[in-house]
Amino acid sequence: MAGFRFIDLAKPFLPLIPEVEIPYEKIGFDEKVVYTIISALIYLFTQFPLAGVAKDVGAGSVQDPIYFLRSVFASEPRTLLEFGIFPIVSSALLLQLLAGLKIVKVNFKLRQDRELFQTLTKMIAILQYFLLANVFIFSGFYGENLSVVAIVLLNVQLVAAGIFATLLVEVVDKGYGFGSGAMAVSVVATATSFVADVFGVTQFPVDGDGHREAQGAFINLTQSLRSSHKTYTSAILGAFNRDYLPNLTTAFLVVGLAAVSGWLQNFRIELSIRSTRARGINNVYPIRLLYTGGLPLLFSYVLLFYIHIGAFILIQIVAKNDPSSLIYKLLGGYSSVNNLLYVPQFPLSLLTPSKSLIENLTRQPLTAFTFTAFLVVSSVWFAVVWQGISGSSARDISVQFKEQGITLTGRREQSVAKELEKVIPVASGAGAGVLAVIVATGELLGLKGKGASIVIGITSAFALLELITVDYQQSGGQSALAQVLGAPGGGF
Amino acid sequence: MAKGNTQIERITEAPVEFVKEGAAFVQKCKKPNTKEFSKIVRAVGIGFLAVGIIGYAIKLVHIPIRYLIV
Numbered sequence: 001m002a003g004f005r006f007i008d009l010a011k012p013f014l015p016l017i018p019e020v021e022i023p024y025e026k027i028g029f030d031e032k033v034v035y036t037i038i039s040a041l042i043y044l045f046t047q048f049p050l051a052g053v054a055k056d057v058g059a060g061s062v063q064d065p066i067y068f069l070r071s072v073f074a075s076e077p078r079t080l081l082e083f084g085i086f087p088i089v090s091s092a093l094l095l096q097l098l099a100g101l102k103i104v105k106v107n108f109k110l111r112q113d114r115e116l117f118q119t120l121t122k123m124i125a126i127l128q129y130f131l132l133a134n135v136f137i138f139s140g141f142y143g144e145n146l147s148v149v150a151i152v153l154l155n156v157q158l159v160a161a162g163i164f165a166t167l168l169v170e171v172v173d174k175g176y177g178f179g180s181g182a183m184a185v186s187v188v189a190t191a192t193s194f195v196a197d198v199f200g201v202t203q204f205p206v207d208g209d210g211h212r213e214a215q216g217a218f219i220n221l222t223q224s225l226r227s228s229h230k231t232y233t234s235a236i237l238g239a240f241n242r243d244y245l246p247n248l249t250t251a252f253l254v255v256g257l258a259a260v261s262g263w264l265q266n267f268r269i270e271l272s273i274r275s276t277r278a279r280g281i282n283n284v285y286p287i288r289l290l291y292t293g294g295l296p297l298l299f300s301y302v303l304l305f306y307i308h309i310g311a312f313i314l315i316q317i318v319a320k321n322d323p324s325s326l327i328y329k330l331l332g333g334y335s336s337v338n339n340l341l342y343v344p345q346f347p348l349s350l351l352t353p354s355k356s357l358i359e360n361l362t363r364q365p366l367t368a369f370t371f372t373a374f375l376v377v378s379s380v381w382f383a384v385v386w387q388g389i390s391g392s393s394a395r396d397i398s399v400q401f402k403e404q405g406i407t408l409t410g411r412r413e414q415s416v417a418k419e420l421e422k423v424i425p426v427a428s429g430a431g432a433g434v435l436a437v438i439v440a441t442g443e444l445l446g447l448k449g450k451g452a453s454i455v456i457g458i459t460s461a462f463a464l465l466e467l468i469t470v471d472y473q474q475s476g477g478q479s480a481l482a483q484v485l486g487a488p489g490g491g492f
Numbered sequence: 493m494a495k496g497n498t499q500i501e502r503i504t505e506a507p508v509e510f511v512k513e514g515a516a517f518v519q520k521c522k523k524p525n526t527k528e529f530s531k532i533v534r535a536v537g538i539g540f541l542a543v544g545i546i547g548y549a550i551k552l553v554h555i556p557i558r559y560l561i562v
Contacts, residue, residue: 047551192543195545196548199545200548263529267522430513430514430515430517433510458536461539
């Protein structure tokens with residue numbers, strides 16, 4: 001008896017938790033593309049409004065406390081996807097981190113252990129959906145004094161949607177699609193919300209006179225320029241400044257952030273390598289600055305989510321957001337803004353970027369330092385740890401080199417690992433740090449989570465694109481999709 | 493006492509060292525040139541917008557459904 005292990009907890013549930021079968025035969029390139037995109041689109045399609053929410057949710061009641069974290073996890077308030085992919089991402093990241101640090105003991109060489117680990121990850125994801133659902137229900141987010149039926153109904157909806165999302169992500173993860181499902185979902189959700197924010201045509205009532213404005217910032221500009229109740233200057237100013245719906249300033253900032261992260265994505269150090277088997281074959285092996293991609297940021301946002309949910313539980317459920325209570329005084333409370341958002345007060349506000357730059361400078365100047373520091377420290381820590389445990393550490397790569405019969409030019413085979421050890425941890429740490437600073441800047445300019453989500457979206461898009469390109473080249477360009485779209489072989 | 497000092501030094505040195513190494517790394521990095529970059533931006537941009545438009549179309553389908561069920 002080797003003693004009790006954490007993953008054994010999953011054993012009794014192994015037959016209970018639904019699972020996606022690993023594909024029997026090799027999935028072709030076209031099918032993979034279709035599976036990846038369609039799974040993500042089905043995810044978007046499940047954003048149905050929740051049934052059983054009290055009608056009078058609005059003025060004076062509990063508002064959205066995590067509005068600035070939502071777009072990172074593709075979640076929409078008061079829909080089935082209230083928590084988005086947060087439980088899936090967080091349980092996968094944290095468990096893999098714990099397993100990598102040997103806190104949770106898993107032998108990934110054993111099939112049995114791998115299965116248990118997978119089931120445990122899923123179980124914790126579903127458990128989190130359940131817990132978060134009840135936190136939100138009992139905080140009064142769906143209305144005060146809900147009936148028992150409504151509570152059960154909300155639970156069923158949120159948890160069932162959670163299980164569904166878990167399986168949807170698993171379909172892509174298990175080899176039907178490219179990369180990880182969470183990545184695909186985050187790319188598609190980010191892209192969709194970007195298009196909706198810029199070109200969205202949905203009209204929303206904005207004032208008492210029955211005027212309506214489009215959701216999309218660009219559509220709004222053209223509409224306001226043509227409308228009769230606005231002058232040209234006020235139309236243009238409004239398009240750049242409105243804070244109730246997406247404005248052009250945020251749109252430009254988001255495009256800027258996307259461009260910067262795309263640019264950084266291509267920062268690399270090229271180590272020259274040569275074959276040990278044949279003479280005169282030289283090549284380069286690129287080590288990226290963003291060695292771990294957007295994952296470190298995602299990890300920071302998972303931490304932020306936990307901190308804010310923890311605070312929400314204490315402040316809203318325990319202390320009822322009452323200014324005279326001790327918890328309120330220690331942690332800060334929430335003030336309701338526009339009857340839509342719950343904005344945390346000092347000191348919780350230290351980890352909450354404000355809604356606009358001016359507010360950030362005047363009302364919470366400390367946030368700029370604390371928030372940036374939090375993002376940078378947690379991202380860098382994660383990146384440095386992750387590169388060592390994720391199967392692409394210096395040691396793993398030197399093993400790969402040996403198998404493929406290549407070595408760094410001018411090095412003996414034995415010292416390859418040492419040489420890589422000098423480069424890879426620095427690259428991943430520095431990359432994560434730079435990315436964190438960029439996101440923090442964007443967020444402090446008032447992007448309400450859009451900054452982080454576009455950076456994570458773009459880095460995931462690059463990762464996906466790379467997987468797709470490699471697969472396309474390996475399949476020899478045999479793709480009906482590519483022919484239909486008229487894409488040339490090396491178009492990417 | 494001396495031991496404590498070195499420990500504090502190590503704690504304060506680590507971030508400085510990290511920033512130095514990181515900055516040196518970023519400087520050594522090969523940056524994409526304009527041509528390469530514009531190619532990448534075009535590929536990713538078009539893909540991103542295309543996916544976004546499909547996604548938004550799906551969201552538009554949601555509006556009548558919401559009317560029906562709420």
